[in-house]
Amino acid sequence: MNEILILEDDPRMGDWLKQQLERRLGEDNCRIEILETESEFRQTWLDEYCGKRRPAPRVIVIDVMLPWTHPAKNQPARPLEVIEGGYIRAGLRCQAEIVKIEGLKNLPVILYTSLTQDDLNKLKWEESDVLYVSKDDGEKIVDEVIKALAS
Amino acid sequence: MSSKAKNSAWLTEFVDFSLRCRKRSDIALILARIANDLGCYGAILWELDPEIPLEDENARLFTAGHWFRDGKHFASHTLKVRKSLVGKGILSGEVQVSNDLGEDPETAHSRAARRFYDDFGIHACRVAAVRPVEGTVAALALYRQPSDGPFTHPGSEDRLVSYCLLLPGMQDALHHKVSFGLIDEVRSVLQKPGIEDRPDDAMLDVCRAIAKHLGVLEASVFVADSDTQPRVFRLRSTTCSKYIGQSEYRAGEPGLTSWVLTRKNPLRIWDLLDFHLPAEKKMITDRYEGVDWRDPTDAQRVTADLLGSGKIPPLSFFTEPIIAGDNLVGVLRTCTIVEPPPYFTTRERSLLAVIAGQLGQFWSRHAEHRLVVEENRAWSKLVGSINRLSFSLNTELRKQKPDVVNVLRKGLDAAVDLIPGGDIRDVRLLDEYTDELYFAAHQGLGWTKERLSHRFQAGKTPPDSYGAKVYQTSEMEVVDPGDHPIYRTVFPDAKALMIVPIRSPDRNYGVVDIRSMSSRPFPEHSKQIALLLGNQFGMYCALVENFAELRKQERELTELTETTTTAFADWQHQIRGPINQALLRLKDVLRQQYPSDIAAPTYLRIQRGLLAKAHRATRSLRLFINLATGKEIIPRDTKVAAGDLVKRLIEACLDNRILASSRRVVDFNVMTETFGLLDARRLDADLDLIEQAVNNVIDNAFKYSYQRTTIEVSGSDKGKYFRLTVSNEGIPLLTKDLDKLGTRGFRGEQAESVVGEGSGIGLWVVRNILEAHGGRLVPDATSNGRTSIHLELPWK
Numbered sequence: 018m019n020e021i022l023i024l025e026d027d028p029r030m031g032d033w034l035k036q037q038l039e040r041r042l043g044e045d046n047c048r049i050e051i052l053e054t055e056s057e058f059r060q061t062w063l064d065e066y067c068g069k070r071r072p073a074p075r076v077i078v079i080d081v082m083l084p085w086t087h088p089a090k091n092q093p094a095r096p097l098e099v100i101e102g103g104y105i106r107a108g109l110r111c112q113a114e115i116v117k118i119e120g121l122k123n124l125p126v127i128l129y130t131s132l133t134q135d136d137l138n139k140l141k142w143e144e145s146d147v148l149y150v151s152k153d154d155g156e157k158i159v160d161e162v163i164k165a166l167a168s
Numbered sequence: 169m170s171s172k173a174k175n176s177a178w179l180t181e182f183v184d185f186s187l188r189c190r191k192r193s194d195i196a197l198i199l200a201r202i203a204n205d206l207g208c209y210g211a212i213l214w215e216l217d218p219e220i221p222l223e224d225e226n227a228r229l230f231t232a233g234h235w236f237r238d239g240k241h242f243a244s245h246t247l248k249v250r251k252s253l254v255g256k257g258i259l260s261g262e263v264q265v266s267n268d269l270g271e272d273p274e275t276a277h278s279r280a281a282r283r284f285y286d287d288f289g290i291h292a293c294r295v296a297a298v299r300p301v302e303g304t305v306a307a308l309a310l311y312r313q314p315s316d317g318p319f320t321h322p323g324s325e326d327r328l329v330s331y332c333l334l335l336p337g338m339q340d341a342l343h344h345k346v347s348f349g350l351i352d353e354v355r356s357v358l359q360k361p362g363i364e365d366r367p368d369d370a371m372l373d374v375c376r377a378i379a380k381h382l383g384v385l386e387a388s389v390f391v392a393d394s395d396t397q398p399r400v401f402r403l404r405s406t407t408c409s410k411y412i413g414q415s416e417y418r419a420g421e422p423g424l425t426s427w428v429l430t431r432k433n434p435l436r437i438w439d440l441l442d443f444h445l446p447a448e449k450k451m452i453t454d455r456y457e458g459v460d461w462r463d464p465t466d467a468q469r470v471t472a473d474l475l476g477s478g479k480i481p482p483l484s485f486f487t488e489p490i491i492a493g494d495n496l497v498g499v500l501r502t503c504t505i506v507e508p509p510p511y512f513t514t515r516e517r518s519l520l521a522v523i524a525g526q527l528g529q530f531w532s533r534h535a536e537h538r539l540v541v542e543e544n545r546a547w548s549k550l551v552g553s554i555n556r557l558s559f560s561l562n563t564e565l566r567k568q569k570p571d572v573v574n575v576l577r578k579g580l581d582a583a584v585d586l587i588p589g590g591d592i593r594d595v596r597l598l599d600e601y602t603d604e605l606y607f608a609a610h611q612g613l614g615w616t617k618e619r620l621s622h623r624f625q626a627g628k629t630p631p632d633s634y635g636a637k638v639y640q641t642s643e644m645e646v647v648d649p650g651d652h653p654i655y656r657t658v659f660p661d662a663k664a665l666m667i668v669p670i671r672s673p674d675r676n677y678g679v680v681d682i683r684s685m686s687s688r689p690f691p692e693h694s695k696q697i698a699l700l701l702g703n704q705f706g707m708y709c710a711l712v713e714n715f716a717e718l719r720k721q722e723r724e725l726t727e728l729t730e731t732t733t734t735a736f737a738d739w740q741h742q743i744r745g746p747i748n749q750a751l752l753r754l755k756d757v758l759r760q761q762y763p764s765d766i767a768a769p770t771y772l773r774i775q776r777g778l779l780a781k782a783h784r785a786t787r788s789l790r791l792f793i794n795l796a797t798g799k800e801i802i803p804r805d806t807k808v809a810a811g812d813l814v815k816r817l818i819e820a821c822l823d824n825r826i827l828a829s830s831r832r833v834v835d836f837n838v839m840t841e842t843f844g845l846l847d848a849r850r851l852d853a854d855l856d857l858i859e860q861a862v863n864n865v866i867d868n869a870f871k872y873s874y875q876r877t878t879i880e881v882s883g884s885d886k887g888k889y890f891r892l893t894v895s896n897e898g899i900p901l902l903t904k905d906l907d908k909l910g911t912r913g914f915r916g917e918q919a920e921s922v923v924g925e926g927s928g929i930g931l932w933v934v935r936n937i938l939e940a941h942g943g944r945l946v947p948d949a950t951s952n953g954r955t956s957i958h959l960e961l962p963w964k
Contacts, residue, residue, distance in 0.1 A: 031829075088871070
């Protein structure tokens with residue numbers, strides 16, 4: 018089973034990616050989970066993974082810009098690095114968390130964004146092993162996920 | 169037992185027996201019963217050939233059923249009325265008897281009759297006319313061999329007459345069973361769910377049902393494909409491919425099937441060796457070179473070879489035209505009845521006509537269904553195409569010098585899937601220096617340098633080309649290119665041409681031409697899609713043009729914005745928003761799978777929506793550029809009607825709903841009744857700008873609303889101002905932030921936690937729009953959990 022985790026706040030993009038991947042991989046051959054906020058991933062998903070309540074996916078796909086949370090009366094408080102770094106670095110923070118965890122650190126992670134290379138340079142983002150794809154090239158994101166699953 | 173009781177006993181038994189018969193060939197069992205009862209060697213039920221009236225010298229009879237004690241099959245199948253004892257019985261209406269057929273004056277001169285008597289060892293015959301039913305003329309003939317003894321006078325005549333009275337009723341009952349069985353089976357085939365998608369399966373099953381119930385060797389359906397070759401009728405299904413000499417026919421050609429196509433009339437031939445169309449007969453006989461069809465032995469050898477059977481039926485031919493509406497769509501052909509009786513009666517011929525009618529109805533349904541499927545597929549593909557085109561557009565917009573032709577070329581690629589028959593496609597754009605339309609992009613077959621060099625005057629009055637006419641009027645044209653000297657020269661093979669304008673709300677850029685090599689007219693939905701493509705292309709032209717301008721000002725914009733890293737991405741986000749929303753709405757509608765009858769108006773509505781969105785996108789872009797470069801916003805003030813404003817407010821709410829994640833449960837309530845006051849007092853404003861402003865406020869309210877809350881939009885009179893209020897329950901707006909709201913780049917502290925894209929531009933734009941109208945943005949700090957933003961516009 019191809020388990021894929023997608024972090025994407027825009028439902029259009031999330032749905033589109035899911036649909037394309039299901040079409041390419043076969044609906045019965047993949048399980049795709051979409052998270053829409055940074056806090057969902059960092060505070061819920063990772064907690065559950067570390068508590069062995071959910072398995073590791075085979076690929077993680079992350080949109081660079083993510084909101085911290087959906088509005089709620091008791092919404093989770095923002096950590097200092099979120100207040101300072103802003104939503105624009107949310108995906109990068111998620112990726113940084115992934116590499117800290119033993120069972121996830123070797124997973125292929127695909128980051129995509131609508132930011133230009135200039136914008137990314139200004140963010141002083143070191144690409145390291147993470148694959149960066151332009152959000153405008155949706156087909157390429159799908160190709161990269163398929164490639165990562167095959168490797 | 170009294171004689172009356174005995175009489176009614178044989179009658180009851182006969183009727184009971186006959187009514188239990190089910191198959192067409194069971195007529196032989198009924199005849200056997202009569203022959204045995206009356207001590208005869210055999211019986212034949214003769215019917216008049218309905219093609220030739222009884223009064224005609226050539227009137228003849230054919231066997232509607234026969235039975236012989238030793239299982240022999242009848243060798244000669246037709247009989248002249250005026251040269252037979254049977255005919256005499258029919259003509260006179262009296263029972264005829266002959267105990268020495270060899271000497272009978274009625275048959276002595278008929279070689280065929282003598283051969284029949286010799287072959288079957290028959291010497292005596294008794295004939296009685298059968299009561300006519302539905303115009304049929306028939307007679308029952310009983311035959312005896314010498315061992316059966318002669319017929320006595322009057323002998324069992326009473327009982328023979330009784331049988332003749334009953335026989336038509338029994339025959340009818342049998343026919344009804346066969347008919348109902350066949351029609352039921354055909355109906356169930358043609359009404360299977362989803363069968364419209366598999367017309368060949370349906371027609372093959374119908375052919376098989378005909379073969380089974382009527383016992384024919386060949387049942388075939390030939391149909392023309394109206395899309396490709398409407399005049400060529402091709403074999404679509406058959407029960408006997410071995411028997412097919414020719415797999416396609418055209419009207420006007422020689423041959424029996426073509427005869428039906430030419431005249432749109434049925435053709436019934438009882439025996440191909442004995443029919444009255446000399447040319448067709450010659451063609452049939454010519455197909456089998458070396459066979460002497462006048463020699464029954466030779467003919468039988470050939471038919472035996474064809475049928476692979478020793479039983480030689482006559483080569484019959486029954487073909488019914490299949491008509492759908494007023495159009496001939498095909499023919500249903502049956503050839504050679506292999507199960508006795510070897511001839512169809514009038515009843516079976518009518519049955520074939522009914523089935524041909526059902527096939528005609530089915531074909532109409534299939535054609536309609538195919539159109540709906542094609543239409544749905546085209547609209548679904550359109551969504552995919554627009555998606556792909558959006559990516560192409562985005563890629564192009566990222567370039568320093570975006571070129572719209574690159575996007576349009578991809579758009580033409582997409583058109584091939586969207587418009588069936590759109591074989592040759594091109595975009596002609598205006599060359600502003602020469603005022604000519606030139607081929608800027610082209611796809612499809614047959615392009616040459618010479619063709620591409622053609623140019624068309626754009627501004628001439630009256631226009632001297634269809635392209636110029638479309639360019640000038642912005643109205644789509646569907647024309648026959650053969651009518652125009654230039655188009656005829658450019659593409660002599662093109663049979664149909666659609667020309668749609670490429671335009672944005674503000675200007676015309678050129679035209680899209682879609683040519684078809686097929687003679688099938690473009691379906692209505694293809695025209696709508698072509699129009700939509702033209703509109704999309706116009707939008708792309710406008711966007712690329714404006715983006716090129718925007719690029720020039722990028723540096724200035726970056727200086728103006730506070731969040732420099734995302735300046736351009738934010739602009740793009742703001743501009744693309746309306747287009748994406750329109751696309752999503754289109755997708756949403758397509759997902760609903762509306763029935764076909766309401767689909768077209770829905771698509772048209774979407775198309776209008778897309779146009780409006782493109783219009784707004786273009787205006788928004790201009791607005792942003794003006795604002796960012798310090799230029800003034802100049803509203804186009806017109807009277808605002810309550811209905812128009814409410815409609816746009818509802819649309820804005822819908823857009824937000826569609827864009828949102830399914831996990832966001834937030835409702836909208838446009839309080840329609842509160843806007844009624846606009847009809848009583850005059851408010852002048854630019855509705856497009858107001859919509860842009862309200863959209864931004866609703867968008868904000870939605871972003872910051874808690875789950876399971878409602879955003880309310882209402883109108884009120886606030887003294888000098890008309891007040892439009894958007895209120896929501898969510899992230900609070902603090903009193904300390906009120907003054908800064910509407911300042912460029914400002915976002916409330918709390919807002920940072922929940923919002924992804926955006927950098928505090930939305931309310932700044934709103935404030936500017938309102939101020940351009942002499943109005944103002946008035947935010948209220950959150951109280952009782954609700955936050956309200958008021959947009960105030962001065963009354964006239």
